Amino acid sequence: MKALVCTEPLRLEFEQRPDPSAEPGQAILRIRRIGVCGTDLHAYDGTQPYFSYPRILGHELSADIVDIEPGRGFEPGETVTFLPYLNCGQCVACRRGKSNCCVQMQVIGVHVDGGMAEYIRVPVDKLVKSRGLGHDALAMVEPLAIGAHAARIAAIVPGERVLVVGAGPIGMAIMEAAQLQDGEVIALDTQASRLEICRRDGRASYVVNSSNGNVMEHLQEITSGEMPTAVFDATGNLRAIEAGLQYVAHGGRYVLVGLQKAPFAFSHPEFHKRETCLMSSRNATREDFDNVIDAIASGKTEPLTMITHRTEFRDAAAKFPFWLDPVSGVLKAMIHND
Ligand SMILES: [Zn+2]
Ligand SMILES: [Zn+2]
Numbered sequence: 055m056k057a058l059v060c061t062e063p064l065r066l067e068f069e070q071r072p073d074p075s076a077e078p079g080q081a082i083l084r085i086r087r088i089g090v091c092g093t094d095l096h097a098y099d100g101t102q103p104y105f106s107y108p109r110i111l112g113h114e115l116s117a118d119i120v121d122i123e124p125g126r127g128f129e130p131g132e133t134v135t136f137l138p139y140l141n142c143g144q145c146v147a148c149r150r151g152k153s154n155c156c157v158q159m160q161v162i163g164v165h166v167d168g169g170m171a172e173y174i175r176v177p178v179d180k181l182v183k184s185r186g187l188g189h190d191a192l193a194m195v196e197p198l199a200i201g202a203h204a205a206r207i208a209a210i211v212p213g214e215r216v217l218v219v220g221a222g223p224i225g226m227a228i229m230e231a232a233q234l235q236d237g238e239v240i241a242l243d244t245q246a247s248r249l250e251i252c253r254r255d256g257r258a259s260y261v262v263n264s265s266n267g268n269v270m271e272h273l274q275e276i277t278s279g280e281m282p283t284a285v286f287d288a289t290g291n292l293r294a295i296e297a298g299l300q301y302v303a304h305g306g307r308y309v310l311v312g313l314q315k316a317p318f319a320f321s322h323p324e325f326h327k328r329e330t331c332l333m334s335s336r337n338a339t340r341e342d343f344d345n346v347i348d349a350i351a352s353g354k355t356e357p358l359t360m361i362t363h364r365t366e367f368r369d370a371a372a373k374f375p376f377w378l379d380p381v382s383g384v385l386k387a388m389i390h391n392d
Contacts, residue, residue, distance in 0.1 A: 084120050085171060086193075135343075139338075141160075191350055202230075220287065226360060229241060244263065
């Protein structure tokens with residue numbers, strides 16, 4: 055099979071690899087869509103922490119089943135997505151139902167080879183039914199589930215003000231999930247174009263551009279001086295993470311979703327006086343996948359509006375440098391493998 059391999063930073067090459075062969079408990083899938091994530095772009099440009107090369111990228115996938123053992127509830131030809139998180143099932147986190155933060159976590163497309171290839175072999179117990187969703191929507195389930203997980207563990211209360219810092223795909227996924235929990239969403243970003251998409255698609259009740267004016271003043275105005283009781287960082291940017299604490303209401307929580315490799319620092323008095331609950335949110339679980347698919351199937355979430363760019367698999371390598379450039383305006387690029 056043909057695979058697109060990231061051989062070293064800034065280098066993607068098509069390679070001929072052996073077709074995956076059937077093994078007990080595993081399904082062979084033909085990849086149909088590959089969503090391009092910030093993680094893929096950072097792996098490509100060499101800024102992803104703890105990344106090793108060569109690696110086949112791609113973890114936001116939809117596919118058709120080619121081969122699967124009978125009696126597992128799936129049929130050849132069926133369209134699926136899957137959880138790309140290979141957890142051990144035995145560690146302290148797995149035993150407590152937190153498979154998303156397994157001690158031995160291996161994410162497909164990050165720690166092990168992923169879906170920028172014609173075929174992939176995945177454990178049958180990671181497969182997720184399409185429930186009538188098409189290939190595009192199914193490839194959007196994973197990034198939406200990342201946001202759904204963050205909003206779920208933050209336990210948004212109806213009517214509470216939720217600030218999402220960073221209006222990229224993961225930030226937008228958090229916004230949608232917070233709205234489904236009846237939170238009142240404020241979107242904060244430096245890019246007017248992304249905020250405009252949030253407004254256009256109704257993902258946020260308020261948008262604040264941090265390049266214009268004083269963010270604190272805007273937030274105080276929106277919240278009648280109280281500030282948001284749940285703040286999410288979806289930037290992974292060190293300065294944004296450190297600045298975010300001041301936006302948290304007293305008694306509120308601060309959830310870090312974006313990943314930053316450097317240590318961060320907070321003023322302890324600022325942290326303490328709020329009795330801040332600081333959380334991080336990693337990956338997602340099957341429950342989050344199910345919730346997202348429910349939301350899409352019932353029309354509460356429209357995932358396709360985030361797709362700004364499309365390309366064929368054979369052209370994907372050439373597009374990566376362009377997608378890295380903010381001028382491209384890329385929100386979600388989708389690779390087709392038809
Ligand atoms: Zn991703
Ligand atoms: Zn585990």
